[in-house]
Amino acid sequence: MKAFIVKKYSKKEKLHLTDWAEPTVNENDVLVQVHSAGVNVIDILIRNGDFKLFLPMKPPFLLGRDVAGIVIKTGAKVTKFKVGDEVYSSSGDHHLGTYAEYISIAENDVAFKPKNLSMEEAASIPLVGLTSWQALVEIGKIKKGQKVFIQAGSGGVGAFAIQLAKHLGAFVATTTSSKNTYLVKSLGADLIIDYKTEDFETKLKDYDLVLHSNKDSKILEKSLRILKSGGQLISLVGPPTPEFADALGLSWPLKLVIKLLSFSVRKKVKKQNVSFKFLFMKPEGKQLGEITKLIEAGIIKPVIDKVFPFEQANEALSYIETGRSKGKVVVKVR
Structure with a gap:
């Protein structure tokens, strides 16, 4: 699969688009075909190495936590989701990688995508x-x-x-x-x-x-x-x-x-x-499900500034690094 990777901790590091092994799907995981990925300040901080004291990543590693996409494979013990479900999630601390074509995520970290949102809008929400x-x-x-x-x-x-x-x-x-x-x-x-x-x-x-x-x-x-x-x-x-x-x-x-x-x-x-x-946000599918209810009821609406194509993931990170974005920035993968 195509994926953006971080080769070394550095504020000047650019993401590198490369061929990467498709993620393994464990018995409690779902494999999600990524349609859109939310871009967050934490992505920059992880790339910089600001959190390596308590969230160490061994380069090269994938980046990105927020995702909206479609389930294409389920682990043997998965009960909440099936192939074809539209879902969204903020993946776990050591399971980064939404700037990629596919990501494997623990079932308990996933929720059904709000029916009234596009993939880009949904990807802006989880974190x-x-x-x-x-x-x-x-x-x-x-x-x-x-x-x-x-x-x-x-x-x-x-x-x-x-x-x-x-x-x-x-x-x-x-x-x-x-x-x-x-x-x-x-x-x-x-x-x-x-x-x-x-x-x-x-x-x-x-x-x-x-x-x-x-x-x-x-x-x-x-x-x-x-x-x-x-x-x-x-x-x-x-x-x-x-x-x-x-x-x-x-x-x-x-x-x-x-x-x-x-x-x-x-x-x-x-x-x-x-x-x-x-507060260091923890992934939680049940809480995301409660948020879905508020969104589908029209109580909370996504606020999106820009959507970048997949190839421009570096430009998306640079844009939020300026601190001038209003609401969220999203990368459209598919």
């Missing part, structure tokens, strides 16, 4: 949808009337999270540039802050939850200060915490490194009587 669900529903347990601050509202996660938070009944504040104000307002944002000209800390107070996605340490400190006592900050960019290291079962030297990396933020959190959690 941002699951990230938002796990932050706001699973961890945050957001209730009606609570106040939520979602950073970068016009980005992939932000655009989905705003819609989900509004569905849950929250008051939603977000940051974006003035040119994207209309977009985030149309998604349901109640309070919109122009990050180029305004300081969100002067406008926000006593928030229940912050969905944090900015690597700037000063933004993290400000975000903690706008929380009310007992509020929670859920970070998508880190630093990772000892709880995260325990959940992954990392070795004690790595646990020590992570403990040191998060020492400063954990000290601030304790002082302010708030909580801090690092």
Whole structure:
């Protein structure tokens, strides 16, 4: 099969289109013929080697997590899906490879594609949808009337999270540039802050939850200060915490490194009587099925900026690397 591979960890590394062995289908896996692949910032971070501390990949390796396609083969113990089913998924941490013609995915990580979405639209959903669900529903347990601050509202996660938070009944504040104000307002944002000209800390107070996605340490400190006592900050960019290291079962030297990396933020959190959690999205077919219901009911809509042809996967990565994409970028494989 044709596939894009990473030959070495590097910020300057380009993906290489090559012939690659078709994936093995284990007894609990489905083989998916890839029609479209969602492009995510995490793809860039994995390529760069930013996550190799706890997500080591041995080059050369495949890249890409989000997929929409058709089941063409099932493992012996698969019961939920059959050949011909249209599905979508965000594949597991060590089963990357949606920038390819085929990918084998664990049955439990897969859900039926929303009937009202195209393959390109469906491929834009899994990672941002699951990230938002796990932050706001699973961890945050957001209730009606609570106040939520979602950073970068016009980005992939932000655009989905705003819609989900509004569905849950929250008051939603977000940051974006003035040119994207209309977009985030149309998604349901109640309070919109122009990050180029305004300081969100002067406008926000006593928030229940912050969905944090900015690597700037000063933004993290400000975000903690706008929380009310007992509020929670859920970070998508880190630093990772000892709880995260325990959940992954990392070795004690790595646990020590992570403990040191998060020492400063954990000290601030304790002082302010708030909580801090690092979220690294986990694939979950059941949660994706719940998201499918919201999409088919018209409650949540995909937001897509550009669709690139398969041969231009590098251009797609470069485009999201600029940080200017609105919503999601997708690669059309078939």
